[in-house]
Amino acid sequence: MHPDISVRNLNKTYASGHRALKDINLEIHRGEIFALLGPNGAGKTTLISIICGIVNLTDGTVLADGHNIVTEYRAARSKIGLVPQELNTDAFETVWNTVSFSRGLFGKPPKPAHIEKVLRDLSLWEKKDSMIMALSGGMKRRVMIAKALSHEPQILFLDEPTAGVDVELRRDMWEMVRKLRESGVTIILTTHYIEEAEEMADRIGVISGGELILVEEKHALMRKLGKKELRLHLQNPLDALPEGLADLDLELSEDGSELIYSFDAQREHTGIATLLRRLSEQGIDFKDLRTRESSLEDIFVNLVRAK
Numbered sequence: 001m002h003p004d005i006s007v008r009n010l011n012k013t014y015a016s017g018h019r020a021l022k023d024i025n026l027e028i029h030r031g032e033i034f035a036l037l038g039p040n041g042a043g044k045t046t047l048i049s050i051i052c053g054i055v056n057l058t059d060g061t062v063l064a065d066g067h068n069i070v071t072e073y074r075a076a077r078s079k080i081g082l083v084p085q086e087l088n089t090d091a092f093e094t095v096w097n098t099v100s101f102s103r104g105l106f107g108k109p110p111k112p113a114h115i116e117k118v119l120r121d122l123s124l125w126e127k128k129d130s131m132i133m134a135l136s137g138g139m140k141r142r143v144m145i146a147k148a149l150s151h152e153p154q155i156l157f158l159d160e161p162t163a164g165v166d167v168e169l170r171r172d173m174w175e176m177v178r179k180l181r182e183s184g185v186t187i188i189l190t191t192h193y194i195e196e197a198e199e200m201a202d203r204i205g206v207i208s209g210g211e212l213i214l215v216e217e218k219h220a221l222m223r224k225l226g227k228k229e230l231r232l233h234l235q236n237p238l239d240a241l242p243e244g245l246a247d248l249d250l251e252l253s254e255d256g257s258e259l260i261y262s263f264d265a266q267r268e269h270t271g272i273a274t275l276l277r278r279l280s281e282q283g284i285d286f287k288d289l290r291t292r293e294s295s296l297e298d299i300f301v302n303l304v305r306a307k
């Protein structure tokens, strides 16, 4: 089966001369949740806007469900639903009409049963006759998702789906996205919230300065780049790292009360036994110790910093 999205050698230079995307290659498979992570201005919105046909590419090829987004625009676009960053709905329309109208824009015949299902799945059914302006911010966001699903797309793009929403709504959105995936929809989301990618994604792509610097299965990424940290709470704070320990990968916390040792948990020899022996030789006692695994956030910060 072909991938749902296939991006080959994609470049984008804006009229200003700014190179927003540099030779992007990416495949996204049916039924996965793919998170595109990157700092502000990295090129996330540009990439999804090109795939969705809102921004023209400079060169390269993009296929959506096998259809070329330039030469077979309509066929490609009908496979895609887009939930943009900004709310864009007619404040004076009802929820039902807004979502039904959106389906019509894709040239699809009316299908009230589908609209009803979408509204029910998004807990919007009770509000179907309300005007958009009378809805809460969270409800408006749900309407944006309902609009994007009105024409039964195979692939759903969510651009910063939870920017500025409260924790409860964020959890609801995550739940909704999972349900959508269970129903067979492929999901691509952009996010600043690493926590969101960590919680939701099957695979993660990191984009920085217009380059896709990494694409990896989430668990593999965390295994491969993740480190573990051992923190030893010292009996007596130190002013500096003792010279006798300078060859070990050790840091001293700012207040001198903790020694921090980073190690690769995958390796057979973590070096912890040696560390403990050397501490005892140096007469350094500790009261307590704990370990911590690096989060996706640590990994991300290191990756972007290393660029």
Ligand SMILES: Nc1ncnc2c1ncn2[C@@H]1O[C@H](COP(=O)(O)OP(=O)(O)OP(=O)(O)O)[C@@H](O)[C@H]1O
Pocket (backbone or CB within 6 Å): 014, 015, 016, 018, 020, 038, 039, 040, 041, 042, 043, 044, 045, 046, 047
């Ligand atoms: N129409 C445009 N003309 C010129 N430059 C643009 C245009 N749109 C975006 N850019 C620039 O291209 C780069 C990528 O922008 P883009 O919006 O894709 O980033 P992003 O990763 O989505 O950022 P954010 O997280 O802030 O939304 C930025 O430097 C931006 O200033």
